[in-house]
Amino acid sequence: MPQMMSVDIENVTVNYHDKVALHGVNLSLQPGSIVGLVGMNGSGKSTLFKTIMGLIAPTIGRVTIEGLPIRLAQKRGRVAYIPQTEQVDWQFPVSVQDVVLMGRYGYMNWLRIPRPVDRRIVQDSLLRVDMLALKDRQIGELSGGQKKRAFLARALAQQANILLLDEPFNGVDVKTEQTMIKLLMELRRFGHTILVSTHDLSSVSTFCDQTIFINQTILAYGATQEVFTPENLSRTFGGYCPPNSNIH
Numbered sequence: 001m002p003q004m005m006s007v008d009i010e011n012v013t014v015n016y017h018d019k020v021a022l023h024g025v026n027l028s029l030q031p032g033s034i035v036g037l038v039g040m041n042g043s044g045k046s047t048l049f050k051t052i053m054g055l056i057a058p059t060i061g062r063v064t065i066e067g068l069p070i071r072l073a074q075k076r077g078r079v080a081y082i083p084q085t086e087q088v089d090w091q092f093p094v095s096v097q098d099v100v101l102m103g104r105y106g107y108m109n110w111l112r113i114p115r116p117v118d119r120r121i122v123q124d125s126l127l128r129v130d131m132l133a134l135k136d137r138q139i140g141e142l143s144g145g146q147k148k149r150a151f152l153a154r155a156l157a158q159q160a161n162i163l164l165l166d167e168p169f170n171g172v173d174v175k176t177e178q179t180m181i182k183l184l185m186e187l188r189r190f191g192h193t194i195l196v197s198t199h200d201l202s203s204v205s206t207f208c209d210q211t212i213f214i215n216q217t218i219l220a221y222g223a224t225q226e227v228f229t230p231e232n233l234s235r236t237f238g239g240y241c242p243p244n245s246n247i248h
């Protein structure tokens with residue numbers, strides 16, 4: 001029997017009015033893999049995330065999550081999105097613990113009264129990202145790296161199988177980046193599928209099993225050691241091959 005893919009994207013085109021953001025995209029993401037998503041500003045990375053999240057309906061084509069239509073997969077909390085820190089309203093008066101508890105909403109009844117199991121999973125999730133000591137801190141009072149870890153904890157509390165991370169290493173120090181990479185590798189061992197958009201090319205080649213190069217269409221997709229070439233980097237970045245990219 002063929003292996004069930006975590007995410008299947010078939011011939012997807014996304015238009016914003018008359019602007020084409022994605023064109024003819026075909027991708028299959030395997031369970032238990034870390035996939036780097038590499039492209040210039042405006043190349044369609046966020047649009048791809050939003051399409052996988054079901055926030056944008058493709059103009060053409062189809063997306064399935066673990067064999068399910070997106071709406072059903074979302075209802076079951078299969079996919080979690082860890083946003084770029086800039087996209088969040090940090091003045092919102094909630095604690096770190098409250099943010100992580102949001103990951104449990106899909107499991108609670110409409111009154112959203114946390115059960116002991118929800119509290120335990122929130123604690124475990126905070127512990128895994130080393131944020132338990134800061135659980136009562138207001139979210140706006142965290143450093144960039146701590147904010148990222150809080151959202152990662154929310155995704156863990158949601159018990160999502162598929163994690164979409166938008167620029168997780170922006171504004172993060174080397175130690176936090178290493179901690180996050182270690183955690184992502186641990187999640188991969190447990191069968192999670194992790195799609196990471198990043199400008200940090202040196203880290204892509206060290207921890208991503210596969211890499212996608214994107215510019216409206218998929219320019220290359222495959223095992224990182226095969227596709228992480230000067231040619232693909234140059235095609236992706238319009239003739240410019242960024243330095244320090246650990247090219248094979």
Ligand SMILES: Nc1ncnc2c1ncn2[C@@H]1O[C@H](COP(=O)(O)OP(=O)(O)OP(=O)(O)O)[C@@H](O)[C@H]1O
Binds near residue numbers: 016020042044
């Ligand atoms: N809501 C929108 N309406 C119209 N055009 C949009 C909209 N959102 C994105 N676009 C356009 O679609 C294209 C892809 O944008 P997208 O945000 O997916 O790129 P990106 O790769 O995530 O960029 P970045 O690295 O800067 O975050 C861009 O040309 C962008 O201007």
